[in-house]
Amino acid sequence: xxxxxxxxxxxxxxxxxxxxxxxxxxxxxxxxxxxxxxxxxxxxxxxxxxxxxxxxxxxxxxxxxxxxxxxxxxxxxxxxxxxxxxxxxxxxxxxxxxxxxxxxxxxxxxxxxxxxxxxxxxxxxx
Numbered sequence: 001x002x003x004x005x006x007x008x009x010x011x012x013x014x015x016x017x018x019x020x021x022x023x024x025x026x027x028x029x030x031x032x033x034x035x036x037x038x039x040x041x042x043x044x045x046x047x048x049x050x051x052x053x054x055x056x057x058x059x060x061x062x063x064x065x066x067x068x069x070x071x072x073x074x075x076x077x078x079x080x081x082x083x084x085x086x087x088x089x090x091x092x093x094x095x096x097x098x099x100x101x102x103x104x105x106x107x108x109x110x111x112x113x114x115x116x117x118x119x120x121x122x123x124x125x126x
Contacts, residue, residue: 002026002115006095009120016085016124022078022095022117030073033101033112036080038091038122048093049080050107058107062088085124092119 008020026032035050049069050058057069068081078095096113098105106112 002097004095004097004115004117006093006117006120009093009122011123011125012085014086014124014126017081017083018085018122020080020082020093020095020120020122022080024076024078024095024097026076026097026115029076029097031101033098033105033107034069034071034078035096035098035107035113036069036078036093037096037110038089038093039119040091045094045110047108047110050105050112051078051101052105052107053101056105056107060108082122085122087124087126089122090124091122093122094119 003025005023012018031053036048037045038048039045051069066084070079095117097115098113
């Protein structure tokens with residue numbers, strides 16, 4: 001009965017902002033690692049940001065200072081605030097959850113995650 005559903009995607013102009021949400025139906029939400037990944041046409045999926053059980057975060061270098069990952073344990077919801085968007089941010093964005101979000105969790109590695117959402121498209125135009 002595990003389910004992750006992204007929302008909030010769409011089209012924005014370069015320099016604009018967008019907030020993505022991920023509703024997570026899973027046990028022990030607060031103990032897990034949670035992350036955002038993205039995949040552009042013709043490219044492999046890459047990590048964007050991750051967050052651990054205690055709020056520790058990690059970001060891809062290209063989004064540091066522009067994106068913020070957060071979670072609401074009471075709502076079982078994951079968020080990604082994206083600011084100063086560029087054309088290179090255009091991609092399908094996926095949220096993911098993994099079994100271990102404690103000390104030592106590799107928040108930006110795909111192998112840390114075993115549950116994935118269906119994705120939401122983000123398109124940035126000039």
